[in-house]
Amino acid sequence: MALSRITSPFRSTNLLIPSILSSLRHRSISNDTTLTIETSIPFTAHNCDAPSRSVETTTSELMSFFRDMVLMRRMEIAADSLYKAKLIRGFCHLYDGQEAVAVGMEAAINSKDCVITAYRDHCTFLCRGGTLIEVFSELMGRKDGCSKGKGGSMHFYRKEGGFYGGHGIVGAQIPLGVGLAFGQKYSKDPNVTFSLYGDGAANQGQLFEALNIAALWDLPAILVCENNHYGMGTAEWRSAKSPAYYKRGDYAPGLKVDGMDVLAVKQACKFAKEHALKNGPLILEMDTYRYHGHSMSDPGSTYRTRDEISGVRQERDPIERVRKLVLAHDIATEKELKDIEKEARKEVDEAIAKAKESQMPDPSDLYTNVYVKGLGVEAFGPDRKEVKATLP
Amino acid sequence: MSSCVKRFGRSCASLVSKRGLSTSCIQKDAAVVAENGVKSLNLYSAINQALHIALDTDPRAYVFGEDVGFGGVFRCTTGLADRFGRSRVFNTPLCEQGIVGFGIGLAAMGNRAIAEIQFADYIFPAFDQIVNEAAKFRYRSGNQFNCGGLTIRTPYGAVGHGGHYHSQSPEAFFCHVPGIKVVIPRSPKQAKGLLLSCIRDPNPIVFFEPKWLYRLAVEDVPEDDYMLPLSEAEVIRQGCDITLVGWGAQLSIMEQACLDAEKEGISCELIDLKTLIPWDKETVEASVKKTGRLLISHEAPVTGGFGAEISASIIERCFSRLEAPVARVCGLDTPFPLVFEPFYMPTKNKILDAIKSTVNY
Numbered sequence: 001m002a003l004s005r006i007t008s009p010f011r012s013t014n015l016l017i018p019s020i021l022s023s024l025r026h027r028s029i030s031n032d033t034t035l036t037i038e039t040s041i042p043f044t045a046h047n048c049d050a051p052s053r054s055v056e057t058t059t060s061e062l063m064s065f066f067r068d069m070v071l072m073r074r075m076e077i078a079a080d081s082l083y084k085a086k087l088i089r090g091f092c093h094l095y096d097g098q099e100a101v102a103v104g105m106e107a108a109i110n111s112k113d114c115v116i117t118a119y120r121d122h123c124t125f126l127c128r129g130g131t132l133i134e135v136f137s138e139l140m141g142r143k144d145g146c147s148k149g150k151g152g153s154m155h156f157y158r159k160e161g162g163f164y165g166g167h168g169i170v171g172a173q174i175p176l177g178v179g180l181a182f183g184q185k186y187s188k189d190p191n192v193t194f195s196l197y198g199d200g201a202a203n204q205g206q207l208f209e210a211l212n213i214a215a216l217w218d219l220p221a222i223l224v225c226e227n228n229h230y231g232m233g234t235a236e237w238r239s240a241k242s243p244a245y246y247k248r249g250d251y252a253p254g255l256k257v258d259g260m261d262v263l264a265v266k267q268a269c270k271f272a273k274e275h276a277l278k279n280g281p282l283i284l285e286m287d288t289y290r291y292h293g294h295s296m297s298d299p300g301s302t303y304r305t306r307d308e309i310s311g312v313r314q315e316r317d318p319i320e321r322v323r324k325l326v327l328a329h330d331i332a333t334e335k336e337l338k339d340i341e342k343e344a345r346k347e348v349d350e351a352i353a354k355a356k357e358s359q360m361p362d363p364s365d366l367y368t369n370v371y372v373k374g375l376g377v378e379a380f381g382p383d384r385k386e387v388k389a390t391l392p
Numbered sequence: 393m394s395s396c397v398k399r400f401g402r403s404c405a406s407l408v409s410k411r412g413l414s415t416s417c418i419q420k421d422a423a424v425v426a427e428n429g430v431k432s433l434n435l436y437s438a439i440n441q442a443l444h445i446a447l448d449t450d451p452r453a454y455v456f457g458e459d460v461g462f463g464g465v466f467r468c469t470t471g472l473a474d475r476f477g478r479s480r481v482f483n484t485p486l487c488e489q490g491i492v493g494f495g496i497g498l499a500a501m502g503n504r505a506i507a508e509i510q511f512a513d514y515i516f517p518a519f520d521q522i523v524n525e526a527a528k529f530r531y532r533s534g535n536q537f538n539c540g541g542l543t544i545r546t547p548y549g550a551v552g553h554g555g556h557y558h559s560q561s562p563e564a565f566f567c568h569v570p571g572i573k574v575v576i577p578r579s580p581k582q583a584k585g586l587l588l589s590c591i592r593d594p595n596p597i598v599f600f601e602p603k604w605l606y607r608l609a610v611e612d613v614p615e616d617d618y619m620l621p622l623s624e625a626e627v628i629r630q631g632c633d634i635t636l637v638g639w640g641a642q643l644s645i646m647e648q649a650c651l652d653a654e655k656e657g658i659s660c661e662l663i664d665l666k667t668l669i670p671w672d673k674e675t676v677e678a679s680v681k682k683t684g685r686l687l688i689s690h691e692a693p694v695t696g697g698f699g700a701e702i703s704a705s706i707i708e709r710c711f712s713r714l715e716a717p718v719a720r721v722c723g724l725d726t727p728f729p730l731v732f733e734p735f736y737m738p739t740k741n742k743i744l745d746a747i748k749s750t751v752n753y
Contacts, residue, residue, distance in 0.1 A: 366724070367726060
């Protein structure tokens with residue numbers, strides 16, 4: 001088991017089926033050694049001292065990073081196919097390319113820390129302990145989904161993992177995160193809240209309102225700008241006077257992080273948590289990249305070149321970076337890594353098959369959860385002669 | 393144009409439909425030139441044409457919003473930036489409140505500010521600017537200032553699988569705000585003429601575009617610069633047993649219900665309200681006085697929907713002429729659902745059922 005999993009038993013325990021490469025795990029446990037690895041590039045700090053570039057990790061942690069990210073990549077690609085097959089409806093935003101942010105962050109925090117994000121939420125949910133079956137069931141609007149099939153792609157939540165979702169309106173989740181942080185501070189929890197948003201959302205006024213509140217009251221709120229460089233179809237420099245998002249807090253310190261380097265993300269989040277508990281809010285700018293378009297209706301190739309995308313894939317891919325580290329430190333062989341990838345594919349396929357068997361929610365669920373109790377009104381199905389839903 | 397639903401309505405494609413049916417959908421390319429300067433266009437192309445004309449005829453007109461410089465997510469602003477330059481057609485950051493506030497200021501300088509909010513579901517961050525700034529600017533400055541040149545375009549309504557935040561119909565919120573106008577077209581021809589009227593109207597306007605019809609609705613649209621009057625409802629189908637009132641994409645559903653009702657011997661009159669505030673009470677009143685019955689249908693939730701206002705007004709004006717309670721067939725009082733969309737929607741069968749129960753009251 002990865003080190004972080006031992007220290008935080010809630011985390012990611014469902015991410016992998018126990019059968020995955022048990023031989024490798026045995027080896028990992030018996031030979032788990034500590035490594036110190038330099039981040040790809042230095043951190044850039046604003047109003048604070050940057051943390052060290054030397055990141056402590058273990059062989060088993062590196063392997064879990066590889067596994068988790070491979071699984072996420074596979075999951076997102078499968079979601080793409082399901083969307084094109086019209087099994088997923090609604091709007092769907094994929095995370096492939098950005099996996100290191102979710103995985104690295106999770107390695108630095110525990111399930112008592114809160115995470116809140118926008119609609120690109122599948123992988124964050126998985127990190128917070130969600131399962132593939134819950135993911136695919138929710139994507140297809142089935143009962144076994146993490147929001148009982150009522151939310152869909154954009155609305156994943158997991159209360160026991162401290163994952164507050166899954167929000168549809170650009171930037172609207174940031175003030176909520178500050179409220180969560182206030183709750184933590186008030187009850188003297190040694191925990192923090194990470195509010196994730198994109199570079200597009202960084203231009204919303206709500207961000208600055210929330211940041212001011214957080215700084216005024218020294219709340220343990222960490223604002224994480226996942227800068228994938230395109231707010232929908234608009235490049236960051238077209239929409240932001242200063243695309244240096246880590247500096248835009250002015251009075252709040254900030255840190256620019258290579259978001260394609262899972263170890264750098266882990267180090268930054270660890271630093272941020274310690275900082276926020278002592279001194280209040282901090283902005284983390286994760287320099288990352290999404291391979292897919294903004295959503296499924298965006299091919300993602302009209303506002304950027306194919307060369308740019310393939311260049312990032314070749315030079316900065318978060319999975320390939322870990323693969324190289326694993327091979328360089330002789331932690332696993334190429335074949336073993338390939339087997340992990342095959343296993344991930346199988347897991348995803350099995351989860352999809354199971355999710356397809358999950359039932360659609362009952363028609364009466366249309367009326368539940370609007371208020372605590374039922375609506376107290378009568379309503380009918382699409383054909384008034386056939387369906388009359390019973391109210392809770 | 394891949395998924396045009398074959399519906400009823402047109403027998404001869406070369407004739408310009410006088411009624412301008414919302415349902416005049418025929419599978420063909422978006423731009424087939426017909427005679428007399430008329431082109432067969434889908435709804436987004438008609439909007440695009442109107443924007444071209446608006447910018448061409450008024451050098452003080454500007455188009456801005458999220459991704460509009462590239463044509464917009466629904467292609468409504470295609471070609472505008474190339475033709476009129478990036479100083480008149482430009483992308484904004486993702487900041488709805490800023491977009492509308494900016495538009496108010498631009499309009500206050502005597503310009504035509506045509507702002508796009510990418511989905512009506514995203515308009516709420518700008519709600520304060522629309523309600524508190526735009527709507528009351530003229531009133532509270534004693535007519536020294538106004539933002540009459542402001543038009544906010546925004547796609548609304550269901551698309552079959554949009555989920556919670558890409559399907560809502562928030563028109564009723566804005567109908568509670570004296571000082572702005574709310575306009576919703578039902579078809580390409582209507583969209584072009586009404587949008588041009590809105591842009592040139594000296595009042596701030598929220599123009600809701602039925603996104604379900606962007607590609608689906610195809611109709612012959614005159615190529616020239618024409619305007620359709622605001623605050624004038626249109627009887628798009630004559631009948632004598634019951635009056636149906638609706639707007640936007642819902643009219644095509646209502647029209648199908650009218651046809652089904654006709655098969656059962658019920659003659660329905662269908663009215664497109666077009667402008668929700670200030671709305672054309674007289675046309676609806678005259679129709680209800682003739683038929684004695686009224687049904688209103690919209691996608692937004694029934695409680696507090698604009699149907700309630702129509703119902704109350706008509707009961708005030710036609711109480712003694714009504715032969716049955718006013719029927720409302722609307723969205724349910726739930727958040728707009730994802731998998732339950734078919735249950736939520738005011739479908740044809742629900743309308744047909746309500747027509748029959750109202751007529752047989």
